[in-house]
Amino acid sequence: MTLLSIRDLDKSFAGARALSGASLEVRAGEVHALMGENGAGKSTLIKVLAGVVKPDAGGIEIDGAPISIASPADALRLGLRFIHQELSVVPHLSVAENIFLGRDYPRRWRFMIDWEGLNRAAAAVLAGLGVSHINPARKMARLTVGDQMLVKIAAAFQDASIGGGVPARLYVMDEPTAALSAEESQRLFAVIRRLRAHGAGIIYVSHRLDEVMELADRLTVLRDGATVATRDIAGLQKLEVIELMIGRRFAEGYPPRLAPVANEMALSVQHLSTGYLQDVSFEVHKGEILGLAGLEGAGQSEVIRAIVGADGGHDGAISLAGRPVKIDEPVSAWAKGLAFLPRERRQEGLVASASIAGNVSLPHLDDLVRFGLVLDRAAETEQAVGLGRQVKLKAKGPRQKVRELSGGNQQKVVFARVIAGKPEVLLLDEPTRGVDVGARYDIHALLRELTAEGKTVVLASSDLPELVYMADRVIVFRDGKVATTVSTEGLDQAALAALCFGTPTAPSA
Amino acid sequence: MASALKTYGTLIGFILVVVFFWIEIPDTFMTAKNWLNISQQVSMLAVVAFTMTIVMVMGDFDLSVGSMASLAGIVAALAFHDGYGVEIGVALALIIGLAGGLLNGVLVAYVGILPFVATLGTLTIYSGLAFLVSGGKTIFGRDIPPAFSGFARSGIPLSDTVSLPSLTLVAALVLLAVWFVLEQTTFGRRLYAIGGNKEAARLAGIRVKRLRFFAFGLSGLGAATAGLMYASRVASANPTQGSGLMLDAIAAVFLGMTMSDEGEPHVLATLVGVLILGVLGNGLTQMSIDSYVREVLIGSIIVLAVAASSIGKARG
Numbered sequence: 001m002t003l004l005s006i007r008d009l010d011k012s013f014a015g016a017r018a019l020s021g022a023s024l025e026v027r028a029g030e031v032h033a034l035m036g037e038n039g040a041g042k043s044t045l046i047k048v049l050a051g052v053v054k055p056d057a058g059g060i061e062i063d064g065a066p067i068s069i070a071s072p073a074d075a076l077r078l079g080l081r082f083i084h085q086e087l088s089v090v091p092h093l094s095v096a097e098n099i100f101l102g103r104d105y106p107r108r109w110r111f112m113i114d115w116e117g118l119n120r121a122a123a124a125v126l127a128g129l130g131v132s133h134i135n136p137a138r139k140m141a142r143l144t145v146g147d148q149m150l151v152k153i154a155a156a157f158q159d160a161s162i163g164g165g166v167p168a169r170l171y172v173m174d175e176p177t178a179a180l181s182a183e184e185s186q187r188l189f190a191v192i193r194r195l196r197a198h199g200a201g202i203i204y205v206s207h208r209l210d211e212v213m214e215l216a217d218r219l220t221v222l223r224d225g226a227t228v229a230t231r232d233i234a235g236l237q238k239l240e241v242i243e244l245m246i247g248r249r250f251a252e253g254y255p256p257r258l259a260p261v262a263n264e265m266a267l268s269v270q271h272l273s274t275g276y277l278q279d280v281s282f283e284v285h286k287g288e289i290l291g292l293a294g295l296e297g298a299g300q301s302e303v304i305r306a307i308v309g310a311d312g313g314h315d316g317a318i319s320l321a322g323r324p325v326k327i328d329e330p331v332s333a334w335a336k337g338l339a340f341l342p343r344e345r346r347q348e349g350l351v352a353s354a355s356i357a358g359n360v361s362l363p364h365l366d367d368l369v370r371f372g373l374v375l376d377r378a379a380e381t382e383q384a385v386g387l388g389r390q391v392k393l394k395a396k397g398p399r400q401k402v403r404e405l406s407g408g409n410q411q412k413v414v415f416a417r418v419i420a421g422k423p424e425v426l427l428l429d430e431p432t433r434g435v436d437v438g439a440r441y442d443i444h445a446l447l448r449e450l451t452a453e454g455k456t457v458v459l460a461s462s463d464l465p466e467l468v469y470m471a472d473r474v475i476v477f478r479d480g481k482v483a484t485t486v487s488t489e490g491l492d493q494a495a496l497a498a499l500c501f502g503t504p505t506a507p508s509a
Numbered sequence: 510m511a512s513a514l515k516t517y518g519t520l521i522g523f524i525l526v527v528v529f530f531w532i533e534i535p536d537t538f539m540t541a542k543n544w545l546n547i548s549q550q551v552s553m554l555a556v557v558a559f560t561m562t563i564v565m566v567m568g569d570f571d572l573s574v575g576s577m578a579s580l581a582g583i584v585a586a587l588a589f590h591d592g593y594g595v596e597i598g599v600a601l602a603l604i605i606g607l608a609g610g611l612l613n614g615v616l617v618a619y620v621g622i623l624p625f626v627a628t629l630g631t632l633t634i635y636s637g638l639a640f641l642v643s644g645g646k647t648i649f650g651r652d653i654p655p656a657f658s659g660f661a662r663s664g665i666p667l668s669d670t671v672s673l674p675s676l677t678l679v680a681a682l683v684l685l686a687v688w689f690v691l692e693q694t695t696f697g698r699r700l701y702a703i704g705g706n707k708e709a710a711r712l713a714g715i716r717v718k719r720l721r722f723f724a725f726g727l728s729g730l731g732a733a734t735a736g737l738m739y740a741s742r743v744a745s746a747n748p749t750q751g752s753g754l755m756l757d758a759i760a761a762v763f764l765g766m767t768m769s770d771e772g773e774p775h776v777l778a779t780l781v782g783v784l785i786l787g788v789l790g791n792g793l794t795q796m797s798i799d800s801y802v803r804e805v806l807i808g809s810i811i812v813l814a815v816a817a818s819s820i821g822k823a824r825g
């Protein structure tokens with residue numbers, strides 16, 4: 001039974017086509033994956049459905065009846081629920097208020113808000129997702145981005161978990177797992193399956209193929225804004241999906257190591273402690289990729305942030321190529337040849353109002369001056385063009401605003417910035433988040449090239465295959481401490497996962 | 510079309526205002542003499558608005574500029590009163606302006622007080638100081654050296670009847686300097702990055718605190734410059750004479766911001782904002798419209814312009 005049918009959507013932004021003939025049919029009771037390369041138009045299609053973007057042409061039908069969605073309120077009324085790629089939270093309101101934003105709060109004596117009731121209701125919604133560690137009364141701003149994502153998911157699901165209200169018919173999720181840990185993702189999948197069993201339709205966007213193959217019933221592929229195919233997942237090979245997305249044969253995988261790790265020390269961290277980290281010590285060699293693993297918030301990001309001085313001071317000693325260094329601000333980290341890619345591209349990485357070139361050049365402005373203070377725009381543009389090509393950035397040009405790029409292309413801008421200054425050590429926190437399979441391979445290949453030139457990479461990732469196949473060694477963190485260090489020689493994903501959870505059956509290496 | 514209106518709406522509005530006065534005041538409005546006159550009238554506001562743009566680029570405000578302008582005028586006048594020369598008086602006033610601005614910078618960047626609150630505090634302090642050191646009196650007459658007050662009356666002759674006022678020239682130089690700093694240097698680029706996303710800028714190796722500190726210094730310096738221009742123009746100094754500058758300067762920057770699709774301040778756009786305010790003031794005065802009515806009109810126009818541009822930008 002067809003629930004939603006989108007036909008021949010067209011949308012251009014200032015002359016640039018985002019959608020040209022995008023169609024999609026979703027049945028009740030199915031998980032329908034929407035696939036495509038970065039910039040293919042997935043988020044734009046979803047924004048049209050949400051009443052956020054006005055299409056130039058095309059039609060939408062629900063239950064066979066043509067409808068128009070002019071605003072988010074319309075979409076809500078029609079029983080559509082959204083989890084957008086770009087989290088929009090109200091940071092100074094509580095978790096509970098974020099969940100019930102725009103809905104009726106429970107009342108007391110008709111006109112007073114029943115705060116306790118509100119918090120209870122929010123807790124119930126969160127519990128429906130299997131989430132118990134988030135206090136509904138807490139301010140949204142104080143949550144990690146992963147937790148914020150869970151709250152947004154809860155907000156979309158709220159009337160599915162508790163009775164009352166119009167039950168939603170269609171859930172639309174744009175890369176909901178990009179900021180989630182493996183464990184949180186699994187919980188989300190359980191909820192999605194439950195919704196499907198109750199007859200809801202689900203549109204699901206993700207660049208993680210394994211996830212899609214596991215969860216979805218059918219998929220539709222967009223390429224350059226047009227629908228190229230809709231297929232049943234059953235009997236479909238990953239290879240075919242990739243081919244549909246990028247239009248050529250391409251085996252998912254990882255580029256091989258190009259050169260052995262050198263014996264020379266690149267970065268040494270001794271007895272690093274902060275409010276959270278306890279006595280973290282490790283060494284990385286030139287040409288090595290050191291992976292950082294662990295459950296969400298176990299210390300991987302904190303180590304990287306502490307090394308670059310993102311959170312002020314810390315105890316312990318850091319040396320680069322054998323020389324002790326003192327870094328208490330990111331500016332000194334960049335100056336000393338460390339490049340830092342933060343975890344959250346929108347909050348911590350990008351200046352959305354600035355151009356691609358302006359974002360790439362930000363830490364390297366001192367290398368782009370003439371006469372001591374005049375910015376050399378031509379050189380800046382040239383830098384962005386060259387790097388943009390290397391990371392396969394899809395954009396109108398180097399002066400396009402980052403705000404206008406698709407999520408994955410924004411991520412590529414942050415990556416381009418990191419390799420722009422020819423750093424000795426790259427500290428990367430989830431560098432391939434939201435990046436499509438092809439571009440991901442290119443980024444991995446670039447990392448291989450850099451390490452072959454003797455550069456060093458510290459790679460924190462919740463993507464376990466990325467660690468297993470790219471890293472030489474992996475440090476596993478647990479509660480702010482180094483739990484163990486393993487070589488990736490012969491390590492598989494399951495074993496690494498077990499180490500992250502700290503399950504006793506974990507094999508040691 | 511709609512997007513052109515969004516970006517150029519304010520500029521079109523400015524042109525409409527000019528055309529309106531041209532028609533209403535056919536004899537005097539559209540003359541070189543009147544425009545040079547307007548340029549001189551707005552020169553002080555212009556200087557404050559241009560340097561205010563520097564802090565507003567970072568998403569900050571400086572509310573203390575008006576009282577700093579008054580204080581700077583008083584400081585110079587007192588120096589003259591005590592027999593110091595023009596150079597010394599001017600230098601002292603500028604130093605006070607820079608120091609006051611840097612104090613704002615310390616409070617905002619290093620102590621971490623919201624700019625609104627910090628500069629509201631220093632607004633009161635600088636204004637209080639101006640009263641304190643002047644004893645609340647206007648300093649005028651023989652205390653003000655003719656070389657100082659003569660500056661505002663001087664100019665570069667353009668023809669037999671009109672000349673380019675020195676004050677206009679000062680404003681133009683400040684405009685050029687601020688444009689150069691904001692649009693051409695890495696310093697300016699960094700300020701815009703801070704305004705766009707402070708945290709991302711910091712993590713990308715920008716010294717956010719230091720730059721905010723310096724930017725407030727420049728704003729203080731601009732305020733003191735305007736204070737000196739004012740004192741020279743009226744050949745006197747009193748502790749409240751700069752007080753009108755702050756609101757108008759912020760309004761001018763806001764009017765300019767409506768012209769950028771990112772809502773970022775740019776100094777050339779601020780210039781348009783200043784001219785709108787200046788032309789309105791000049792035209793309405795020539796039409797002998799009551800000054801209270803004038804205020805209501807100018808305020809409404811600002812609100813309308815900003816509202817129109819934010820409504821235009823709300824939906825993609």
Ligand SMILES: Nc1ncnc2c1ncn2[C@@H]1O[C@H](COP(=O)(O)OP(=O)(O)OP(=O)(O)O)[C@@H](O)[C@H]1O
Pocket residue numbers: 013014016017018036037038039040041042043044045085394395403404405406407408409434436825
């Ligand atoms: N506001 C905008 N202004 C200009 N161009 C835009 C805007 N929004 C999207 N685009 C362009 O439309 C195209 C499709 O973007 P969209 O965000 O839909 O891609 P996507 O498929 O979601 O990609 P990703 O996987 O990277 O999230 C891109 O080329 C993007 O640059």
Ligand SMILES: [Mg+2]
Pocket residue numbers: 042043044085174406407408
């Ligand atoms: Mg997207």
